[in-house]
Amino acid sequence: MEAKAPVPSLAALRAEIDRIDEAMHRLLMERGDIIARLIEVKRTAETGSAFRPAREAEMMRRLVERHRGILPLDTAESILRVIIATFTYVQAPYRVHADLSTGEAAMRDSARFHFGFTVPFEGHLGAAGVIRALDGAHGDLGLVPAAGTAAGAWWAALEAADAPKIIARLPFVERADHPAGLPVFAIARPHPDALVTEVRLHSVRVSGWSLKAAQAAGMLAEVVSAPDGAFDGAALLVSVPAGRTIDEVVAALIGAGASVRSQTLVGGHATRYTVSAEGALVPTGH
Numbered sequence: 001m002e003a004k005a006p007v008p009s010l011a012a013l014r015a016e017i018d019r020i021d022e023a024m025h026r027l028l029m030e031r032g033d034i035i036a037r038l039i040e041v042k043r044t045a046e047t048g049s050a051f052r053p054a055r056e057a058e059m060m061r062r063l064v065e066r067h068r069g070i071l072p073l074d075t076a077e078s079i080l081r082v083i084i085a086t087f088t089y090v091q092a093p094y095r096v097h098a099d100l101s102t103g104e105a106a107m108r109d110s111a112r113f114h115f116g117f118t119v120p121f122e123g124h125l126g127a128a129g130v131i132r133a134l135d136g137a138h139g140d141l142g143l144v145p146a147a148g149t150a151a152g153a154w155w156a157a158l159e160a161a162d163a164p165k166i167i168a169r170l171p172f173v174e175r176a177d178h179p180a181g182l183p184v185f186a187i188a189r190p191h192p193d194a195l196v197t198e199v200r201l202h203s204v205r206v207s208g209w210s211l212k213a214a215q216a217a218g219m220l221a222e223v224v225s226a227p228d229g230a231f232d233g234a235a236l237l238v239s240v241p242a243g244r245t246i247d248e249v250v251a252a253l254i255g256a257g258a259s260v261r262s263q264t265l266v267g268g269h270a271t272r273y274t275v276s277a278e279g280a281l282v283p284t285g286h
């Protein structure tokens, strides 16, 4: 029997690829039609930012759980990120303001990975500049490194009731080799529906800050600290996970000899998840 020529089967496979590409494109356009209807339901134009981080975090977790095959997860995630971020932009145009002070490349990678290239990007040197930029623009988004910056306690600028708040922590799903793995906080003037309270972020001012106090608070919550005022004063950004309260953290600080001068809620985000080496989705730190 004569062996089959490879050409027809290559053509057949390419026909399959064309069919899939066309179907994906048609589905994207259909998604656009749904978004057009969703705009009416959400009345985004009247109420500012269309960004709903809790919904996005859940969508990204489901993508990770569903994913299989030879396409890298990073690619699947980046495609869905660009789709969602661009449809957010289509609902209500916004700019991404990013703090480049800890390194431009990693921050730019994070902004482009999570928000794509259609959403305008504006760099700032320092978190204060990012937060100032959000003052003037209703639906804009700020990105600041989550690990803290040399500029100090930038989160204090979020304390006022009408100030922007932290609304998300990116990437939504963490992993050791994430291509845009710089941990960043997204800051915006949140729509009331957009507030996420699984992890609550508090700006806390203490005196008597010490290694013992840092260790006591660190047992219960993630803490970023910056010097504040007098010699042993500190400004803290405390991420209180679900199941814990800021009162417990305050009690631990006092028990370790610190005095707590003030504490103010400055935002919240979804529970953090990590993809393990085996590909399982687990809450970060477990």
Ligand SMILES: O=C(O)C(=O)C[C@]1(C(=O)O)C=C[C@@H](O)C=C1
Pocket (backbone or CB within 6 Å): 038, 042, 050, 051, 052, 053, 055, 056, 083, 084, 085, 087, 088, 091
């Ligand atoms: O579900 C919504 O509220 C939407 O606006 C849709 C959508 C999306 O494109 O899937 C866009 C923006 C939100 O942050 C979440 C999801």
